[in-house]
Amino acid sequence: MALEQNRVAAVQSGASRVMAILDVLSAADASAFPDGLSVADVSRLLGREKSVVSRQLKSLLETGLVARDEESGRYDLSWRLFALAVRAGDQRLTKLAAPLMLRLTEAVRERTYLTVLSDGEVLTVHSESSRRSIEAVNWVGRTIPVNRSSSGMALLMDHDDEHILEMVRRGDDGVSASEARAFLAKVQEARQRGYSVANRMFDPELTGIGAPVRDFSGRIKAAVNISGPAFRVEPHTQVFGAHLLATVRALQSSLCPEARSTA
Structure with a gap:
């Protein structure tokens, strides 16, 4: 029972961290960040370690929920996410x-x-x-x-x-x-x-x-x-x-x- 509760808590905690990143990307001021947010930007806004945020963003990139600009390396919400939301x-x-x-x-x-x-x-x-x-x-x-x-x-x-x-x-x-x-x-x-x-x-x-x-x-x-x-x-x-x-x-x-x- 305790093992199952720990597993559920871990999943919920992981989902919360993912939502926090998506919230930060969606709330970014387009005039201040026209090409999206860098790893450092997201790390600063969330108050998390840069290395942790980098891993989380790469995971979201693999799932297609965020997109990454090849030249600047900045992240933004993906069209796939918008399609899912619609x-x-x-x-x-x-x-x-x-x-x-x-x-x-x-x-x-x-x-x-x-x-x-x-x-x-x-x-x-x-x-x-x-x-x-x-x-x-x-x-x-x-x-x-x-x-x-x-x-x-x-x-x-x-x-x-x-x-x-x-x-x-x-x-x-x-x-x-x-x-x-x-x-x-x-x-x-x-x-x-x-x-x-x-x-x-x-x-x-x-x-x-x-x-x-x-x-x-x-x-x-x-x-x-x-x-x-x-x-x-x-x-x-x-x-x-x-x-x-x-x-x-x-x-x-x-x-x-x-x-x-x-x-």
Whole structure:
């Protein structure tokens, strides 16, 4: 038993030392250390022996979690680490969103969706059913053009206006210049309101309401939206919008408890 406890303690201690190095590399001021940190820099910042830090950095280099500049010998976080972080963040987002979306669906009694931008289109990654006889369809794994949904508007809220026009115009569904400007106007309205409304845009019988989900840096990571028959959703747009924003704030707080929600 004591041997097992010592082994676990050693693993935890090793993981803590690794995280400390990664934290130091991620917190380095890019203007002061444009090429990364040297072994001496990391040693000084952590208060550890230079030889120990050198061995730890070489071990992290072998695993691909850090990168080393061949000329300067300085270390920085690797692209592999960023890729792993993105994948972990995506999985965590879906797991945290599911129960919150279920509560939202129960509150508004309409289907809800979690969506992301994928190659210039809106991809649905999770959905919760209202379990009503008439509801919007389950769209998980399928994409639609950004200009056809409330999610598209929400996902593009922080994009430059010209970029939004360009993205909409280069789609495959033949959007005219006037249609692109009309879509941009709806995005601009959504920025002021905090959530988007797509009234009979994707389907003549559906109305959608969407809000962006932001990560720890304030960037839009995904969108949550409510979609249902227009005759049921239209009379309750403001109420549904309030429920939606509350859900997004809760999701953002779960994703990063220390970050202030900007929904």
